[in-house]
Amino acid sequence: MSSQIIDGKGFAATLRAKIAHGVETLQSDYNVTPGLAVVLVGTDPASEVYVRNKARQTVEVGMTSFEHKLPDTTSQAELLALIETLNTDPSVHGILVQLPLPDHIDATLVINAIAPQKDVDGFHVANVGMSSTGQSAMVPCTPLGCLMLLRDQLGSLRGKTALVIGRSNIVGRPMARLLIQADCSVIVAHRHTTNTAELCRMADIVVVAVGQPGLVRADWIKPGATVIDVGINRIDAPERGPGKTRLVGDVAYDEVAEVAGAITPVPGGVGPMTIACLLANTLIACARSYDIPDPEGLTP
Ligand code: GUN
Numbered sequence: 001m002s003s004q005i006i007d008g009k010g011f012a013a014t015l016r017a018k019i020a021h022g023v024e025t026l027q028s029d030y031n032v033t034p035g036l037a038v039v040l041v042g043t044d045p046a047s048e049v050y051v052r053n054k055a056r057q058t059v060e061v062g063m064t065s066f067e068h069k070l071p072d073t074t075s076q077a078e079l080l081a082l083i084e085t086l087n088t089d090p091s092v093h094g095i096l097v098q099l100p101l102p103d104h105i106d107a108t109l110v111i112n113a114i115a116p117q118k119d120v121d122g123f124h125v126a127n128v129g130m131s132s133t134g135q136s137a138m139v140p141c142t143p144l145g146c147l148m149l150l151r152d153q154l155g156s157l158r159g160k161t162a163l164v165i166g167r168s169n170i171v172g173r174p175m176a177r178l179l180i181q182a183d184c185s186v187i188v189a190h191r192h193t194t195n196t197a198e199l200c201r202m203a204d205i206v207v208v209a210v211g212q213p214g215l216v217r218a219d220w221i222k223p224g225a226t227v228i229d230v231g232i233n234r235i236d237a238p239e240r241g242p243g244k245t246r247l248v249g250d251v252a253y254d255e256v257a258e259v260a261g262a263i264t265p266v267p268g269g270v271g272p273m274t275i276a277c278l279l280a281n282t283l284i285a286c287a288r289s290y291d292i293p294d295p296e297g298l299t300p
Contacts, residue, residue: 003227003256003259003260003261005257006153006228006263006264006269008145008149008264008265008268008272008273009267009268011148011273012145012273012276015148015276015277016061016276019283019298020062021295021296023061026283026286026295027062032286033064033091034064034286035091035092035286036058036065036095036278036282037066037068038051038058038065038066038068039068039070039079039082039095039096039097040067040068040098041071041079041097041102042071042072042101042102043072051067053275057275057276058279063279063282064091066091066092072102074105076105076109079101079110080110080113083097083114086114087113092118094120094278094281094285094286095114095118095119096121097110099170112125117289120281120285121138121141121281122138122140122281123169124138127139128169128174131177131178134181136299138281138284138285139174139178139281140170141275142170142175142209142270142273143171143174143175143178144277144280144281145270145273145277146178146207146270147182149264149270150205150226150228154205154226158183158184159183160184161184161185161187161202162185162204162206163187163188163203163207164176164188164207165190165196165200165206165207165208165209165215166190166230167190171209171230172190172209173188175209176188178300179205197217200216200220201220201221203222204222205228206220206227207228208227208229208249209250211232211233212231212233213231213235213249214248215250216256218252218258218259223259223261225261226260226263227262227263227264229263229269230249231248231249231250231251231266232247232249232266232271233248235248248266249265249266249269280296283295283298
């Protein structure tokens with residue numbers, strides 16, 4: 001059996017088109033343009049690429065992009081002062097502080113300084129608490145993207161057994177919360193779990209986000225399960241020539257694709273969904289701030 005490949009890249013493009021339509025509605029009917037502020041401290045090359053892509057896609061859907069690139073010598077107090085300015089700026093509806101932050105800055109303190117209604121990452125403790133108790137909240141972008149792909153693939157998730165591998169605040173934990181909210185029975189495995197393969201064989205849905213190439217093997221997978229691979233790992237690819245590399249996920253893709261019912265590829269699976277969901281959250285945050293109904297019904 002060969003599994004269906006879940007086209008995250010195509011899904012994200014359709015989602016961005018919906019968001020662009022929503023932005024047009026806010027502009028034409030309410031004279032409002034959503035604005036997203038992205039703050040980058042330092043010069044981490046991967047973060048610089050992400051921030052550049054976010055800014056480009058923000059503009060492509062018709063929103064205003066505010067980019068704040070600060071040197072890595074920026075003090076915590078200076079960063080907090082910028083966040084306070086953005087919190088009170090009426091043209092800014094979403095604020096994202098790119099992680100990781102330099103060691104001399106307390107990331108938790110900074111995240112919790114963002115106004116919760118502008119926290120389009122969904123990392124503020126108020127949003128985490130509200131979403132954990134089943135209340136409407138900003139939801140982290142990567143898990144939201146995974147949920148959208150799962151709903152598109154499977155329809156209702158009610159009663160399904162889901163295994164989340166990884167318990168980070170960015171993916172694993174919020175993913176587990178969303179799957180509970182979607183009426184799944186949820187298991188979370190992490191570095192101290194001793195029987196991950198055994199747990200995995202029970203799962204109708206597997207979401208893995210640990211950063212270990214090839215961790216999930218074919219004999220872990222219940223035949224027909226849906227596998228969502230959040231990992232993005234760059235590995236050497238000597239078969240492509242000397243010094244060449246390629247991107248792979250946390251799933252041994254070729255062998256798992258023989259057993260799973262559906263699987264996300266890397267690249268082209270979950271990756272493109274993250275920024276699309278960031279833009280969806282910004283549209284939602286903007287509409288909410290004016291008490292306007294969500295124009296595209298994207299609220300999770
Ligand atoms: N760094 C890696 N992923 C993310 C993310 O989703 N949001 C932020 N703010 N930083 C990140």
